[in-house]
Amino acid sequence: MREKCAVFGVWGSPDPVRLAYYGLYAQQHRGQESAGIAVADAEGAIHGHNGMGLVVEVFDPRTLAHLAQGSPIGAIGHNRYSTAGGSLACNAQPIIQRYADGQVAVGHNGNLINAAAMRDRMSEAGHLFSTTSDTEVMIHLLASPVARRSPDPTAAMLRRLQGAFSVVLMFKDRIEAARDPWGWRPLVIGRLPGGEPVVASETVALDVIGAEFVREVEPGEIVTLSDEGVSSRHFAQPAERAAHCVFEHVYFASPASNVFGQNVQLARETMGEKLATEAPVEADYVAPMPDSGRSAANGYARASGIPYREVIVPNRYVGRTFIKPTQDQRRAAVRLKLNVIQEMVRGKKLVIVDDSIVRGTTTREKMQQLRSAGAKEIHLRISCPPIRHPCYFGVDFATRDQLIANGRTVEEIRDYLGVDSLHYLSLDGLLSVMDRPAEHYCTACYSGDYRLDIDHPITETEVVGEQLKIFD
Numbered sequence: 134m135r136e137k138c139a140v141f142g143v144w145g146s147p148d149p150v151r152l153a154y155y156g157l158y159a160q161q162h163r164g165q166e167s168a169g170i171a172v173a174d175a176e177g178a179i180h181g182h183n184g185m186g187l188v189v190e191v192f193d194p195r196t197l198a199h200l201a202q203g204s205p206i207g208a209i210g211h212n213r214y215s216t217a218g219g220s221l222a223c224n225a226q227p228i229i230q231r232y233a234d235g236q237v238a239v240g241h242n243g244n245l246i247n248a249a250a251m252r253d254r255m256s257e258a259g260h261l262f263s264t265t266s267d268t269e270v271m272i273h274l275l276a277s278p279v280a281r282r283s284p285d286p287t288a289a290m291l292r293r294l295q296g297a298f299s300v301v302l303m304f305k306d307r308i309e310a311a312r313d314p315w316g317w318r319p320l321v322i323g324r325l326p327g328g329e330p331v332v333a334s335e336t337v338a339l340d341v342i343g344a345e346f347v348r349e350v351e352p353g354e355i356v357t358l359s360d361e362g363v364s365s366r367h368f369a370q371p372a373e374r375a376a377h378c379v380f381e382h383v384y385f386a387s388p389a390s391n392v393f394g395q396n397v398q399l400a401r402e403t404m405g406e407k408l409a410t411e412a413p414v415e416a417d418y419v420a421p422m423p424d425s426g427r428s429a430a431n432g433y434a435r436a437s438g439i440p441y442r443e444v445i446v447p448n449r450y451v452g453r454t455f456i457k458p459t460q461d462q463r464r465a466a467v468r469l470k471l472n473v474i475q476e477m478v479r480g481k482k483l484v485i486v487d488d489s490i491v492r493g494t495t496t497r498e499k500m501q502q503l504r505s506a507g508a509k510e511i512h513l514r515i516s517c518p519p520i521r522h523p524c525y526f527g528v529d530f531a532t533r534d535q536l537i538a539n540g541r542t543v544e545e546i547r548d549y550l551g552v553d554s555l556h557y558l559s560l561d562g563l564l565s566v567m568d569r570p571a572e573h574y575c576t577a578c579y580s581g582d583y584r585l586d587i588d589h590p591i592t593e594t595e596v597v598g599e600q601l602k603i604f605d
């Protein structure tokens with residue numbers, strides 16, 4: 134199961150439920166299948182509510198009021214997106230569990246490549262699982278006798294995980310927010326005007342609740358939010374080469390966010406400018422595939438001098454819940470969601486800019502509609518390289534076979550999509566836009582250069598030795 138999600142946490146505010154609600158609302162783009170909030174109340178109990186759907190569907194005023202009973206002192210929240218197999222109500226997070234040391238609530242963004250192996254091992258040893266999510270493995274590790282005997286159970290648990298994780302854990306007296314040693318997914322710390330600490334996947338959540346950005350949670354770091362304020366420790370050394378997901382800037386994150394220290398909108402516009410330099414063409418208009426291609430199309434238009442026009446209009450009344458993870462549902466959604474303006478397309482040479490092509494079915498459908506509307510030429514420009522490899526670190530693309538660029542040349546893809554020309558931004562071009570050194574980004578879905586050996590996840594004995602073994 135691969136997920137792309139958002140997390141949020143706040144401690145010490147008089148109104149943590151409302152802040153968590155807005156924090157999740159601001160990060161809705163990171164996951165639309167389920168949402169949840171867990172609260173720690175003044176009596177030391179943790180309770181919560183989660184469900185399938187958008188934040189606004191899962192929480193109504195009554196649910197929020199119910200959560201706010203008992204003078205909560207802290208809250209964590211989670212938005213989730215998963216593949217079809219994982220689209221289950223039981224997988225909605227935060228997961229709340231009681232174990233020998235009390236209660237814990239967990240929300241996780243990322244994907245653990247050794248979760249399946251650990252889960253099998255645990256199941257054989259008699260552990261029962263109530264979800265199919267890799268996040269539940271974290272709780273079993275935390276509740277293991279060896280972790281509980283450790284002076285730092287959270288660190289002991291985190292050291293067992295291999296893969297991408299930005300995670301928030303809430304106990305009765307604190308929130309602990311941690312990031313894997315490679316820093317695949319973003320995680321930031323903020324401060325409310327009253328000084329109360331906040332953590333979120335993206336800075337846009339801080340903006341929405343009026344918190345100021347303090348800093349990123351560092352790779353390998355655990356940050357604790359409690360009545361004593363904010364404290365920090367490391368559970369692992371940061372990796373020598375970070376592996377920040379470059380796709381966060383290409384597509385995933387909000388344009389309003391600063392991710393890995395760089396504004397997403399500005400990065401996307403610069404990708405469009407690079408694309409115009411790498412793949413110029415004569416045309417009447419530059420037009421985006423809404424909404425994903427808009428930022429790069431602006432950059433392309435500016436750099437090329439070709440007028441920017443919107444020729445495909447999104448139907449704003451098709452809710453995002455409609456977009457479910459099956460192929461048929463996606464195709465139906467695109468017909469409803471995007472309408473071509475025939476009068477602007479007929480007889481025109483168009484540059485259409487999008488940020489990426491995954492399966493290609495949506496793009497093909499849209500190109501056919503442009504042709505039917507009378508477009509004279511269609512030149513498709515994509516502001517990242519061809520996605521040829523699956524992601525194992527927290528973004529649900531598809532299986533290798535479903536990726537349009539897997540095993541196909543750009544010319545074959547152009548032919549399949551039915552456009553006059555097709556160009557992708559080069560990997561060097563993409564990395565030249567990024568603020569940090571190129572070797573500090575994960576580009577595995579383009580290059581196949583995975584930082585971890587995904588076929589041989591680290592096993593219990595190899596990774597931990599005596600001190601962190603789960604089982605006595």
Ligand code: SF4
Nearest residue numbers: 378380524575577578
């Ligand atoms: S494989 Fe691609 S989507 Fe996955 S973490 Fe790496 S860059 Fe991001």
